[in-house]
Amino acid sequence: MSAAAGHEASKDILAVVHENLNVWGFPHDAVNFGFGAMNLKTLVMTWIVMGLIVIFTVAATRNMQLKRPGKLQLMVEEMFQFLRGLAYENLDPKKGASLMCLLFSLFLFLLFSNLWGLIPTMMSPTADVNTTLGMALFVFILVQVLGLYYRKLGYFKHFFEPFVFFLPIVLVEELSKPLTLAFRLYGNIYAGEVLIAVLLGLIPLTATIFGGFLASVIWLSFSIFVGFIQAFIFTMLTIAYVSQVTAEHH
Structure with a gap:
């Protein structure tokens, strides 16, 4: 089998598995809401994840104790x-x-977003590039705002160091951060x-369990x-970027 034929076969397997997993009937294409198109499934999964986070944090902090903390309280405190x-x-x-509340x-x-897609018939919001790009752009804007706040106009100095003609290189470096x-x-x-979907397509025994979901x-x-x-890594890089722009000696 040629590489092209193998690629097409993999796409067919993915299409079948995704269709079997789509028990909620989400549209395969982006939905136009009048002000722009968006992936309805990503939107729904994002709101579900946010609701789960609220439930988790409220349950962990509702009856906080100093002497005998509960398991959820200990988990949240350790994180x-x-x-x-x-x-x-x-x-x-x-x-x-x-910055601790934000971080x-x-x-x-x-x-929660990364792990949510491992649950049968669900999808990770972070498996959609629109979600990750939006978060990265938010971090990028946050870094620029904090740099201006803490270093005032001196923040722009690093764009021209060590020489003025390094400006294009520094700009490319700055713009590449949210993309990476x-x-x-x-x-x-x-x-x-x-890969989980491919494994499911290759193992017929698991194709009918939990709506087609049972990874090894x-x-x-x-x-x-x-x-x-x-x-x-995402959180650590956010801290590192903020540290770079807020340091007194950049």
């Missing part, structure tokens, strides 16, 4: 302290403390879902690991 340690290592405590919310959203953030996250999560235990465990790692 928060871990992110706080990263922020304080790269930023001074005052700047780091002001913690960002990490939770990424984590977006496509790194999207590529890893989307590739994981595609090894690959599912690896996908969970990737979901955690990608959420950590």
Whole structure:
């Protein structure tokens, strides 16, 4: 079989599996709402993820105790302290403390989004490049705003260092940051879902279980690991970018 034929066969397998998994009847193409087209399934999954995060955080902090904390409370506290340690290592405590709510919310959203697609018939919002690109652009704008806030007009100095003719190179570097953030996250999560779909198409025994979803235990465990790692990398790079532009000596 040629490479082209193999590629077409893989596309056919993916199409069949995705159709079997589409038990909710989501449209395959973007829906036009009058002000622009968007993927309805991504929109619904994003709102579901946000609702799950609210339920999770409320359940973990509703009955907080100092002496005998619950399991959810311990989980949230450990994640928060871990992110706080990263922020304080790269930023001074005052700047780091002001960003903790944002960083913690960002990490939770990424984590839940990355893992949500592993549930039968669901999809990770971060498996859509529009989601990851939107988040990356938000981080990019945040970095520029914080750079201007903390360094005032001196922030623009680094665009011309060490020489003025380096400006195009520095601009390309700045603009590449949101692109690398977006496509790194999207590529890893989307590739994981595609490989799971391919495995399902190759194993007929699992094609009728849970609406066509039952990945192998090894690959599912690896996908969970990737979901955690990608959420950590995105958040860590956000901290690093903020640290670069807010440092007194850039």
